[in-house]
Amino acid sequence: MNQAFRQCQNLMVTGANRGLGLQIVESLVLGGFSPGKIIATARNPEAAKELQRLAEEHCNIHIIKLDVTSQESIEKATCEVEKLVQEEGLNCLINNAGINVVADLDTVTADKMLENFHTNSVAPLMLTKALLPLLKRAAAKGTGMGIHRAAVINMSSLLGSVELYWGVRANTFKWYPYRASKSALNMITRCLAVDLKEDGVLCIALHPGWVRTDMGGPEAPLSTEDSIASVLSVIGGLTEKDHGSFLHYAGKKLPW
Numbered sequence: 235m236n237q238a239f240r241q242c243q244n245l246m247v248t249g250a251n252r253g254l255g256l257q258i259v260e261s262l263v264l265g266g267f268s269p270g271k272i273i274a275t276a277r278n279p280e281a282a283k284e285l286q287r288l289a290e291e292h293c294n295i296h297i298i299k300l301d302v303t304s305q306e307s308i309e310k311a312t313c314e315v316e317k318l319v320q321e322e323g324l325n326c327l328i329n330n331a332g333i334n335v336v337a338d339l340d341t342v343t344a345d346k347m348l349e350n351f352h353t354n355s356v357a358p359l360m361l362t363k364a365l366l367p368l369l370k371r372a373a374a375k376g377t378g379m380g381i382h383r384a385a386v387i388n389m390s391s392l393l394g395s396v397e398l399y400w401g402v403r404a405n406t407f408k409w410y411p412y413r414a415s416k417s418a419l420n421m422i423t424r425c426l427a428v429d430l431k432e433d434g435v436l437c438i439a440l441h442p443g444w445v446r447t448d449m450g451g452p453e454a455p456l457s458t459e460d461s462i463a464s465v466l467s468v469i470g471g472l473t474e475k476d477h478g479s480f481l482h483y484a485g486k487k488l489p490w
């Protein structure tokens with residue numbers, strides 16, 4: 235499946251300075267199946283030492299500054315991406331940057347909800363919207379669906395599944411802002427999938443597993459390497475049948 239990345243000329247991942255985003259970049263370049271260009275974004279590239287080190291060793295990594303919650307930053311980054319990809323367009327956008335504002339019913343406030351919504355739901359939509367001309371440019375050159383053509387991967391979470399948070403699975407991780415933001419991201423993914431089907435831009439929401447990152451914490455069962463090996467295998471194998479789905483990192487479909 236990972237061979238598919240060789241047919242992906244240009245891939246972009248947000249929040250690539252640490253956690254799952256950084257691991258995506260590292261696994262792609264070290265795995266021997268790297269896309270032509272990897273556009274790795276960070277809101278503070280100067281501080282992204284590990285990403286900088288990788289970029290020094292692998293000339294197909296291009297670091298771009300991007301705060302996903304700033305429209306000005308999205309527009310600046312889009313111009314830089316366009317310069318990099320030119321007529322090829324953008325084949326794969328991974329909306330990975332995210333935050334977890336922990337708050338239960340006692341502590342939740344409107345500000346906490348809006349902060350989480352802004353980063354996890356609104357920002358991926360606005361970034362995708364800004365990059366659409368480049369995604370459509372890439373899609374216009376291919377047939378079928380997948381990363382050889384154009385794809386938007388929204389990094390979601392099982393915690394965003396409305397259906398799964400019930401019965402025996404309820405009463406854990408009572409995080410109103412995070413859960414609701416990922417449910418909203420799931421719906422945004424479905425809306426995009428409906429709107430972009432004609433253009434051949436594949437859209438999915440993907441759960442990476444519970445992973446040992448700053449967000450996932452030290453007790454999470456999965457390493458970043460294992461999570462991203464599965465995530466990349468799923469992304470590499472995407473076809474028409476996956477369009478508009480919510481997928482688990484092992485590839486099975488999840489209930490919304």
Ligand SMILES: NC(=O)c1ccc[n+]([C@@H]2O[C@H](COP(=O)([O-])OP(=O)(O)OC[C@H]3O[C@@H](n4cnc5c(N)ncnc54)[C@H](OP(=O)(O)O)[C@@H]3O)[C@@H](O)[C@H]2O)c1
Nearest residue numbers: 249252253254301302330331332391444445447448449450
């Ligand atoms: N880890 C898990 O168990 C798990 C499970 C399910 C889903 N996920 C999802 O997977 C994605 C990555 O999670 P992670 O575990 O790698 O989290 P992480 O270790 O906390 O890293 C989050 C990344 O998002 C970036 N980010 C946050 N706000 C941003 C903004 N406004 N603009 C640009 N970048 C921003 C961070 O950049 P800074 O360094 O600048 O803050 C960082 O690079 C998230 O969407 C998360 O919800 C994770």
